Amino acid sequence: ACAQVEWCAGITQDHGLRCVTNKTVVEDSVPVFRSCKAPPDPADVCHQCMRASGGFATGCAAAYHWQWDLPLAQQEALNRVPGLRTVSGTAALEEEGIDVIARWKQSNWPALIRERVVVRAASESHQQRLCSLWRYAQNNIPVSKTLYDTYISWPLLLRCPGWKPREYEPICSNKAIVFRTRCALIDFAHHEASVKGGAIYDAKRWFRLDQSRWPPEMCNSNNIMHRKAVGIAISVYPTAIGHFVPEQLPKLLLLNASLPHRVPILVIDAPPIRKYLEPLFSSGVLDRDRIELRSLLSLRSTTVSADEVYTVVNSHFSGPIEGDGTFRHTRDAYAPQGPVPLDERKHVLLIDRGTSSRRVSNAADLHRTLSSVISAAADSRARKLRLFNWKPQKELMEDISAFRHAAMIVAPHGAGLSNLIFASEGTPVIEICFDSLNFTKSKSMACPPMYGMMGVNLGLPYWVVTGRGLYGSAMVADLNQVEVAATNALRLVYRRRRMKHLHWCEGTQSFDGNASMLSYTHPGSLKDAATLKRERDAVVDERRVRAR
Numbered sequence: 001a002c003a004q005v006e007w008c009a010g011i012t013q014d015h016g017l018r019c020v021t022n023k024t025v026v027e028d029s030v031p032v033f034r035s036c037k038a039p040p041d042p043a044d045v046c047h048q049c050m051r052a053s054g055g056f057a058t059g060c061a062a063a064y065h066w067q068w069d070l071p072l073a074q075q076e077a078l079n080r081v082p083g084l085r086t087v088s089g090t091a092a093l094e095e096e097g098i099d100v101i102a103r104w105k106q107s108n109w110p111a112l113i114r115e116r117v118v119v120r121a122a123s124e125s126h127q128q129r130l131c132s133l134w135r136y137a138q139n140n141i142p143v144s145k146t147l148y149d150t151y152i153s154w155p156l157l158l159r160c161p162g163w164k165p166r167e168y169e170p171i172c173s174n175k176a177i178v179f180r181t182r183c184a185l186i187d188f189a190h191h192e193a194s195v196k197g198g199a200i201y202d203a204k205r206w207f208r209l210d211q212s213r214w215p216p217e218m219c220n221s222n223n224i225m226h227r228k229a230v231g232i233a234i235s236v237y238p239t240a241i242g243h244f245v246p247e248q249l250p251k252l253l254l255l256n257a258s259l260p261h262r263v264p265i266l267v268i269d270a271p272p273i274r275k276y277l278e279p280l281f282s283s284g285v286l287d288r289d290r291i292e293l294r295s296l297l298s299l300r301s302t303t304v305s306a307d308e309v310y311t312v313v314n315s316h317f318s319g320p321i322e323g324d325g326t327f328r329h330t331r332d333a334y335a336p337q338g339p340v341p342l343d344e345r346k347h348v349l350l351i352d353r354g355t356s357s358r359r360v361s362n363a364a365d366l367h368r369t370l371s372s373v374i375s376a377a378a379d380s381r382a383r384k385l386r387l388f389n390w391k392p393q394k395e396l397m398e399d400i401s402a403f404r405h406a407a408m409i410v411a412p413h414g415a416g417l418s419n420l421i422f423a424s425e426g427t428p429v430i431e432i433c434f435d436s437l438n439f440t441k442s443k444s445m446a447c448p449p450m451y452g453m454m455g456v457n458l459g460l461p462y463w464v465v466t467g468r469g470l471y472g473s474a475m476v477a478d479l480n481q482v483e484v485a486a487t488n489a490l491r492l493v494y495r496r497r498r499m500k501h502l503h504w505c506e507g508t509q510s511f512d513g514n515a516s517m518l519s520y521t522h523p524g525s526l527k528d529a530a531t532l533k534r535e536r537d538a539v540v541d542e543r544r545v546r547a548r
Contacts, residue, residue, distance in 0.1 A: 036183040036307040040203040046219040052082035062215040068150050081206045081215045088208045089317040093179060101178040102258035106325030108174040108316050109456040110165040119157040119452045119462045122484040131160035133435055134446060151318035154449045167318045174323040175315040178258040186232055186304040187216030194296055198234035200309055209313045210320050212236050222301040231255045231265040231310040235320055239270035242415030246454050247320040250330045251312040256286060259310050269293035275396050285333045321450060324457040330421055339424035340404050347388040349402060351411035358412045358434060361474040369479045373486040379494035408489055412475055417451040420458060428461040428489035432477050435466035445471040461492060
């Protein structure tokens, strides 16, 4: 239990959920199935794939494909494990032998940006430049092709004219679902398990839970590790903080909140992962005995076999970033006491990448620019802020405090931005992206928008500016863009008197005022429509009194 908030299986009481024990909520409602005689042997599935591929000489001709300019229907035929049916995303819920354990209604960034929760450029002219710069969605788009209909891109977040998402769910229509399948296998035999491991399959099906999931390589399996039941939520690069925090940690906490306590949860072990889990162990949010930490080395060429496999799927198939409710669950797990009041946020946090790639080579000039913006701020509270050069600390609690007490966050693109999960809601963020692209001479990566999507789902006002550089090089930050963005960000956060409210995912949502700030009730809230109406009426009455 936490000192101030009673925990309800990882979700706080102050978000409106009924507090009862795990046993009452989960174990009594999730029967233990005994129908699984034995999960399949990966060798048998391998032979099945070889036969379907044309014979043993051909091998198992599994294939993965994802292209940002193709509709989902066309992508399906390009992803296959011969001999198995490919079951994509939430289609798994319609399959035989699948049991839904828990379901959340929430909203995701494509709907939120349509409601004007936009990512901003420094100015209108800078936005026009960025819309042109990032008109190619990803690396595999030809340099001559402008793609207006895509899945994930900065132009979508910036609401560039003519751009629209290929995958869109209205407000409160995104779903996060914990489900169970029986007699299944989890693949860590893939020769690139550090990126492509974790595929779930059985004797008949490969569950492709999102577009980043690669097919299993069951023919490489030399070891079977059996479990009666196991939960897993894995991402690509599972030991990299920049992927673990935004893509895996929220799902891990959903599993922890939903599964019977008898079910262990498998997590890939590495020192950075332990750093992020330790505060959750210490607070009691996670049970050390429940989390089974296994290194990728110990799982090499291994298939995890289980009578019951529990995992998480999101209805937004094209990206592993979760919805707003899921991210807020994660933030609450680390800070159940809620956001730090604005008057208690004492610094502007500048992430320092040291000597690594995408470091800011004109860091001294950037520091002077931000100091000048702070000293010239219109609000006296902003002028009292100090500029804090942040580097990761040994203890995560120090990092959590630094981000929670930040009045503004400025950072070059990189894994440090995954710590936005700790920022108090309403904290403005300025991300410095590299803007140099060279598609013709080398395979160059455009600046990924993953942290912008994360910021939208966390309710953080977000700016993106640029600096000269590539993904693997240092950057020279555009100080003019930084100055304009930082000035606007401080002005926005300190002049706001009233928040714009959205009552999420309960059948209604209401808007008040013209401010761009958002606050949320929990998507699983037990408030009924009548209660919400009374609350909205009270807000209207209060506004009328103030107007008089």
